[in-house]
Amino acid sequence: MFKSKAKQKHPETMEETFSLILDGCKLAKDLESNLGNLANQPQILYKSCDDIIKVFATAKQRLNDQDPALLSNLLAREPLKYSSSQQQLQTDPSLQEWLKYGVISQAMEMIQHQPVPAGKTTPLIEINEMGGKKLLEGSLASARLKGIVGVGGEIQAPDVLDSGRGSSSSSQRPRRSRKDAEEKCTMTVPAPQMGNTDLPPEDNYTWRKYGQKEILGSRYPRAYYRCTHQKMYNCPAKKQVQRLDNDFYTFELTYIGQHTCHMSSTAPSIPPPPPLDMTQDQIMTQAMVTQPTPTSSSSVPLGRWLSMEFGLGSGGSGSGSAAAGGSTTGGRYGRDVDYPAVADMADVMFNSGSSSSNSMDFIFPCADDKWEAGAGDKKN
DNA sequence: GTAATTTGACCTGC
DNA sequence: GCAGGTCAAATTAC
Secondary structure (H helix, E strand, O other), X not given: OOOOHHHOOOHHHHHHHHHHHHHHHHHHHHHHHOOOOOOOOHHHHHHHHHHHHXXXXXXXXXXXXXXXXHHHHHHHHOHHHHHHHHHHHHHOHHHHHHHHXXXXXXXXXXXXXXXXXXXXXXXXXXXXXXXXEEEEOOOOOOOEEEEEOXXXXXXXXXXXXXXXXXXXXXXXXXXXXXXXXXXXXXEEEEOOOXXXXXXXXXXXXXXXXXXXXXXXXXXXXXXXXXXXXXXXXXXXXXXXXXXXXXXXXXXXXEEEOOOOHHHOOOOOXXXXXXXXXXXXXXXXXXXXXXXXXXXXXXXXXXXXXXXXXXXXXXXXXXXXXXXXXXXXXXOOOOOOOOOOOHHHHHHHHHOOOOOOOOHHHHHOOOOOOOOOOOOOOOOO
């Protein structure tokens, strides 16, 4: 109905577009490979990022002008032509990793602080700090980040958090502190565009739901999660998940406390989120220079780190290398998700509907449907 | 059998 | 007293 005349282009043009996307993927892959070496050469990094962005921007523009059916036809007509690329995707774990987590798409946006594309004027990254707000713009692949640093107090001691009812000398529950001496980080993330859109995106940690409550003035209940490893590793991390009142398809995630479970060899091998007062540049710097160290279990690809940080991750389970199913709640309902290879990427892109949305969102799907929300509404 | 989710009750801070 | 946060028994799923 809204197809423009421009979409009646010849398939060869579509072919070029497809190659363009593949080129972009390769460029990004190269960048990832050299990320560590270029950590102290921001200008080169910038140039590389710029090149990648241009490639994808061009591809995006072309896709916007073309009929989605053409690419499908192209793939069906010449499946072997791109077999090498697909094979590479299928056989190159690191590339798959990269595609999974949308490393570049996130990193690029963070680096460039680019304004949101036309039609998306809402700042996509917003980091608030106590005493002073920072507003950072960027078309982060599919997440809007709104971080709120808490009062900067200590993380509540695990034994305080979970001391149990029966441990008290009396029949009453032990006293719990709800003081704001906890680090809080609030962010909004869109619901997955694929799969179960009722579930917020995976963030690479395993969470166990321990409560849900109707919140006054909110249309949707708030779900409470704690780290699955809380008891085993005294990990104090918690998070709250709630839909936005005015946007059913956006979740507001509030992270409270930091994970300590990553220190364990069996716990998620993911570096903890950066200090909540870290600037964006610092975050990027850390991301760029993040390298596995012999003594650290944080041998996590940049993509995973970022995806974890911004809730974009669709991949790894909360147990890091352990295939815990990737479920938010520890994999009980975890699904093994096959992350899209190129064909899937095309499928995602073309089935996504809107032509005005950021193609990066589709190239690097922000989320899978592995989240567990599932809890029924609770009303007190 | 084990682990995660659900949900009513309880606790804390305002 | 109220609202938000947490506990833990019951339920559910694997």
